[in-house]
Amino acid sequence: MTSATTLTASLLLPLLGAILVAATGRWPNIRETATLSTAILLFVLVCSLWPSRFDGIDQIVLLEPVPGGTLALHLEPLGMLFALVASFLWIITSLYAIGYMRAQGESNQTRFYTAFAVAMAATMGVAFAANLFTLFVFYEILTLSTYPLVTHSGTEKARRAGRVYLGILLTTSTLLLLPAVIATWLFAGTLDFKAGGILQGRVSNAVAGMLLLLYFFGIGKSAAMPFHRWLPAAMVAPTPVSALLHAVAVVKAGVFSMLKVTTYVFGTDLLSGISISQWLIYVSLATILLASLVALRQDNLKRRLAYSTISQLGYILLAGQLGNATGLIGGGLHIANHAFGKITLFLAAGAILVATHKTEVSAMSGLGRRMPLTFACFLVGSLSVIGLPPLGGFWSKWYLLLGSLRAEQWLAMLVLIISSLLNVAYLLPVSVRGFFSAPLASGDETFNPVPWPCRIAMAITASGCILLFLAAGPLVRLLETIGL
Amino acid sequence: MDPILFERYPYWIAILLMMIGFYTLISRGNLIKQVVGLNIFQTSVFILYIGLGNVEGGAAPILRAGTDVYSNPLPHVLILTSIVVGIATTALALGLVVRIREAYGSIEEDEIRAKDADG
Amino acid sequence: MTDLNSLALLVVIPLLSAPVCLLLPGERLPWLLATTVTWLVLVLALMLSAGIPEQGSLDYAMGGWAPPWGIEYRLDAFNGFVAILVATIGALVLPYAAASVAAEVAPSKLPGFYAAFLLLLAGLLGTTITGDIFNLFVFLEISSLSSYILVSLADRRRALVSAYQYLILGTIGATFILIGTGLAYAMTGTLNMADLAARLPAVAATSTVHTAFAFIAIGVSIKLALFPLHLWLPNAYTEAPSAVAAFLAGTATKVAFYVLTRFIFSVFGAVFVFKLTPFGWAFTTMALAAICLGSVAAIFQDNVKRLLAWSSIAQIGYTVLGLSMATVAGLTAGVLHLFNHALIKSALFLAAGCIFYRLKSVDLVSITGLGRQMPWTMSAFTLAGLSLIGLPPTAGFISKWYLLTAALERGWWPAAILILVTSLLAAVYIWRVVESAWLKPIAIGRAPVTEAPLSMLVPTWALVLANIYFGLDTSFTTGLAGRAAETLIGGSR
Structure with a gap:
């Protein structure tokens, strides 16, 4: 199979999987087999693209729905990385979901797995999008396909969360992103992602600044403040969905899109001339700090993790605005590292929920002794997100600091350091409490064993965090080739 | 004498009829009276057309020895068609009114609305 | 022949x-x-x-x-x-x-x-x-x-x-x-x-x-x-x-x-x-008013068919707005939306008809939880609804794209903003139906209903699939709309 067809196949495979899942809904075992095998096959497909990562693959045009707006795919380093992470974590999440959904006795599981597969197809589309039009199309499909997941339980609370979710994501993408894309088309005459940007020399700096602003806030999935509310709201969803939102696809698609826009639409040269870019750095920094501070005050574990995600996304947004290669490497690496770190944290949180039905941090004292694997994984994830060696998170923060230094953003360096301390303050207490505090005295402790698929999934992602520290070299080399 | 006022009297009649018809249509709550208003309104347009087709000193457009000037026959033909359309409309409107009376027991708009509000 | x-x-x-x-x-x-x-x-x-x-x-x-x-x-x-x-x-x-x-x-x-x-x-x-x-x-x-x-x-x-x-x-x-x-x-x-x-x-x-x-x-x-x-x-x-x-x-x-x-x-x-x-401006004004009021009124309807009817009034506004731009791009957008909206609205009304066929009612309160009993009908409604909102990859999105491009080209950016805002309003009224049908529990006291007959579902789905098809492959629709617009503008010079 040529790499060009592989690219198309990786888009169509999850869709096929979705159809299979929907068709086999009556037999749960076959349905789950369909999900898992699709996920594994997708990962194999994406891996098979790895050898052509340096040559890249030029545009493959599938369709042309509007003039200039083709549905086209290509392969470039950032997309390669994102697709690898997403497709790998899909396997883990599916594995976990099988254990979790059955243990929790959730209804509408067929709808769940179908929507999940469609969301993965959209993610692949985002990762391999060769132009802004394609990116926009798959970005919107991703929003829609995750809606049934967010509202899965169908309770009044879930419905309200779904409204916030769709409301913010659709409003930002329709009111800001879509006009930005169309304006780019009218100014540049093309929507293709090109090394060095397509707007260079086509627009004045003031207009470019306006466009940058539209993109920055229009890509609502990157949860930049003040458009972050949907992420904590979506916490009502089952844990595998949180994993999908926070680690596998959704927010990553947001920051990934922003990185692609700054790199391939604006280009570093243009970016350095835009004064608004400096303000967006401040917005990113404010997001990092404020979200960390809010996270500190949350007692609900999943909410705390949600705010932590918002803060961590700020890092990647910052990387996009730094305008140098080192920062970009940091941003790219952080997509992978945060994905692995955060998914580990969520899977552990979900495991605690399945085992003890506890959601509040304050209630988790001493639980570490009863579920050591879960809390160990949680610890590994925490350390990676904090950015300590020997875990992958260290590298992304390292490159981000280096990038800030190169860009002479002293404030950014300061905020990165403070934020790491804040990460320590809100993440470590969970494991510390679990391992060292005395268990709460209460009579009717129910304790269900954590299903084995969940245990395996957690263990794999925690090991992934360590692996990402040891084997960061190939990823760095991949990201170094991004044409600036 | 102002020619606008007198020589073009068919237009004034048409406009007057149009106003009467339109006023009846919007001011009456009785469905039959509305249909009557609609009819007057349509008829005014027929007169307008006939007025348009008149040629000064022209005879009725029937071929006859000794006549050279005829009124334009085309508007007459058009109006014949319009009359047919008008009749069809009126018939349908009246038919509907009969059915409404059967269903509601009234042909007064406000009473019908009140009955609809009751369910 | x-x-x-x-x-x-x-x-x-x-x-x-x-x-x-x-x-x-x-x-x-x-x-x-x-x-x-x-x-x-x-x-x-x-x-x-x-x-x-x-x-x-x-x-x-x-x-x-x-x-x-x-x-x-x-x-x-x-x-x-x-x-x-x-x-x-x-x-x-x-x-x-x-x-x-x-x-x-x-x-x-x-x-x-x-x-x-x-x-x-x-x-x-x-x-x-x-x-x-x-x-x-x-x-x-x-x-x-x-x-x-x-x-x-x-x-x-x-x-x-x-x-x-x-x-x-x-x-x-x-x-x-x-x-x-x-x-x-x-x-x-x-x-x-x-x-x-x-x-x-x-x-x-x-x-x-x-x-x-x-x-x-x-x-x-x-x-x-x-x-x-x-x-x-x-x-x-x-x-x-x-x-x-x-x-x-x-x-x-x-x-x-x-x-x-x-x-x-x-x-x-x-x-x-x-x-x-000044007739042109009169049309622009009426079109913008129609778009706003139609969309807002649709939000407050409790009957699905009436909701769709009000939405039609707004959508008619979009087509007339495209026309009133009097450019090839605007007219293309208008004609294109004429076609796409026909596909969308017919599909929605057919789906509403399927609901009526089984429930004898299309009130929002009576359709709660219907997604579980009539999944095909409600999926059709949802997909056509997405097209009405103008989300990719549907025909409605293509209309919206053309209309926006035309408005921005003409320099009518307030109109462009209005188009975007009202498309969000469309999301609101469509979502009222979608939420009721899929996420709310089945209405109490409603007799269990089954899916509409195949003879009704097939035409409905044919239109829904047409909506998706014409959102991806637009050479037929945009080609004909473009040709129509050029013929019209060319002919009127």
């Missing part, structure tokens, strides 16, 4: 089949005849459209009387497109109608129903292909009269009142068109569109021509349900039998839009409407 005589057959076949339909015994035969005829007409329309020359039109002189004296039928890129649309929607609605109409119309009235349906089809196609403005009036009235009948045939008394209101307003509109036609004739001595276009510029400055256009514009706007002349539409669409609502939503207002465009660009001329007189 593709000789020019078949242009006349497009109208003659349904027109002559209608009385036959009325005489056929039973309930099945009239339906069969109507369906056969409609499919035949669709094939004819497709064959004829394929034969339209790249630049220009197929012309046919009725009865052999050469224009401008005789009546001329003309098929060019624009009305070919509209004719295909009308025939397609008809051909899809009729198979659906068999079950749906039998449940909503008394059996004794079925032959009459299908006869009226064929008359409506004949009227719409005649309006579309005629090149003579008086003939247009006649066909418009044939279609209107038959749609009053169709609306009134639903088995509930409110339908009668709605049909009556529709008749009164529709007749006022028609009479206005008649007045305008008469005045235009008085100034030019011709009724042929091409001939009028040649002669009107010489007298364009006279107040008679201004009055003529004003009357025609108002008359057509009533038929089009352009705000603030839309009052008949919500009642008529809500109370009509579902199949009729779907057919009317996809064709009647579309043909009225066609008539408006024809009058503006091919009869009076864009220069007259947009440069010499």
